[in-house]
Amino acid sequence: MMTRRILGFAAMLYAGTAMVPMPALAQAPAAAAAATMPANYPALASLFQDWRRTLLPELADGRADYSPAAMARLGDGLKTYRQRLAAIDRSGWPIAAQTDYKLVEAEMNGLDFDLRVLTPWARDPSFYANVFADWSDVPAHEGPYAHPNINLYEFKYPLNAADARRLTTLLAAVPANLAAAKANLAGGNARDLWKYGSRAFEEQSETLAKLGDGTLVMRTLDGPIPAVMTGASPQLKKAIADARAATDDFARWVAAEAPKKTGATGIGKENYNWYVKNVELLPWDWDAQVALLRRELDRSIAALRIEEVRNRDLPPASPATDPAAFQTLLKARQAKFSQFLADTGLIPDAPWSRTAIANQGMDFVAPDKRNFFDHVTAGDPYPLMSHFTHWIDLARMREAPHASPIRRVPPLFTIYSNRSEGFATAYEEILMHAGLYDDIPHGRELVWIMLANRAARGLASLYVQSNEMNLDQAGKFHAEWTPRGWSDPDSRLVGFEQLLYARQPGYGPSYVTGKLQFDQLLAAVSHADERAGRPFVMRDVIGRVMDAGVIPVPLIEAELVPAAGPR
Structure with a gap:
């Protein structure tokens, strides 16, 4: 959970965005879907393909250009794309086509926001940490990162000659990219982004060290995969060593510069509200999110205490103490x-769905070394496994891609966060209410602790964005409101999470705001069914929700309940 996570499909596009299989973008929608699309829909699909290609920064032998001049050219291009989008006549378009249009519009708003406000290439040192060992459990980067992303898990090991040359070229460019980053960041003054900014490069250095000595094991959708370096060429070994040396140098530089930085880290309420409205398409502004997350924090802690009363006559919970026994329990739980999931219909059943869960392991961690999630999984694997419905989303995207050329690829600018993180969080509680813990009463306590932690850390991140807390204060709040003392404000996990949420506005609250949107979506469909005299069939509703894709929840609701009135 602490590792910088990122998805690997094929070719990474714009900084901190999605892995997109570019050949798929050129394909027309599936025949059945195409029959329902308007005659001029191909204009939108073509624009989208051009748009995604334009977002790639200029490259020369793996070196990316994030200079002010290059970003100005990107801004000029955005104006042209907005004009092309506005020129498409949507008269009479069906809701599915309108949804695709709004997704493209939201991505353009995302670039606008990055160019005007976030500017990660100019203010965020972590932006330039671009070597990744692990496949993310969400559709794209958790936060912005520079192109080209060196996704080690995308290669097949041992490397063939072509892949070895490609990886060598990418890694050989790391020193030049980091040297350029120093110039690009010259005016950066966001204090906490610098104070915490060396951490990503310390992790990158560890990854490169393990890659070089052949001990790297990568987490992927298909399970753990070792990066076997048998037969690595002298050129590749040198590129790895040089990339690590440059990474270490950059970490030292960031740490040395950090004490000079005095500026605010958060973007302020006004900018935050623009982002959530126009990019995430979320109906709740900063003030509403604070109120909602406070309510969920209170509710989860109160529910935990009630569960403890309910379990008062039971033997105390007994966390795992033996690695072998834990792995046996994990396999049985999976x-x-x-x-x-199959019996309840709460996730449509498919072979790849089951495999996605079976492939995601959990490690036994000794009691004195546990972080928050280790404490939870030592109690029982089910709560975090419920969050692993993430991996089913990713398996669906790979094995049963959406018909739409716009929805079959991950949205950019973390537009996916409320749907992806929110739904995964929702399933923790949904599966509890559906009976998953009927024979594991103490497991219900873990679910409420998980929700309290997510609400506390999301609430802290909101205060960081409004500049009412710095990251140290946010980490302390985050830990203080996590029950049972399971969260340490000085841990790498808490530091990683709060830095991520500072770097990417809206991400911290999305676990809870997205969960609440899931509740709202089910309520809207239920209400519409009752009004129409139809039965509400959960299995069918969940199938329709998942079929819509990993897109903002209001767009899913518009497709499922097109005639919904005010609430």
Whole structure:
């Protein structure tokens, strides 16, 4: 959970955005879907393909250009794309086509926001940490990162000659890219982004060290995969060593510069509200999100205490103490979990759905070394496994891609966050209410602790964006409001999470705001069914929700309940 996570499909596009299989963008929608699309829909699909290609920064032998001049050219291009988008006549378009249009519009708003406000290439040192070992459990980067992303898990090991040359070229460019980053960041003054900014490069250095000595194991959708370096050429070994040396140098430079920085880290309420409205398409501004997350924090802690009363006569919970026994329990839980999803219809069943869960392991961690999630999984694997419905989303995207050329690829600018993180969080509680813990009463306590932690850290991140807290204060709040003392404000996990949420506005609250949107979506469909005299069939509703894709929840609701009135 602490590692910088990122998805690997094929070719990474714009900084901190999505892995997109570019050949797929050129394909027309599936025949059945195409029949329902308007005659001029191909104009939108063509614009989208051009748009995604334009977002690639200029490259020369793996070196990217994030200079002020290059970013100005990107801004000029955005104006042209906005004009092309506005020129498309949407008269009489069906809701599905309108949804695709709004997704493209939201991405353009995302670039606008980055150019005007976030400017990660100019203010955020972590932006330039671009070597990744692990496949993310969400559709794209958790936060902005520079192109080209060196996604080690995308390569097949041992490397063939072509892949070895490609990886060598990418890694050989790291020193030049980091040297250019120093110039690009010259005016950066966001204090906490610098104070915490060396951490990503310390992690990158560890990754490169393990890659070089052949001990790197990568987390992927298909399970853990070792990066076997048998037969690595002298050129590749040198590129790895040089990239690590440059990474270490950059970490030292960031740490040395950090004490000079005095500026605010948060973007302020006004900018935050623009982002959530126009990019995330979220109906709740900063003030509403604070109120909602406070309510969920209160509710989860109160529910935990009630659960403890309910379990008062039971033997105390006994966290795992033996690695072998824990792995045996995990395998049993995985099989029962997938069957429970299938039996309830709360996730459409498919072979790749079951495999996605079976491939995601959990490590046994000794009691004195546990972070928050280690404490939870030592109690029982189910709560975090419920969050792993993320991986089912990713398996669906790979094995059963959406018909729309716009929805079959991950949205950019973390537009996916409320749908992806929010739904995964929602499933933790949904599966509890559906009976997953009927024979594991103490497991229900873990679910409420998980929600309290997510609400506390999201609330802290909101205060960072409004500049009412710095990251140290946010980490302390985050830990203080996590029950049972399971969150340490000085841990790498808390530092990683709060830095990520400072770097990417809206991400911290999305676990809870997205969960609440899931509740709202089910309520809207239920209400519409009752009004129409139709039965509400959960299995069918969930199938329709998942079929819509990993897109903002209001767009899913508009497709499922097109005639919904005010509430």
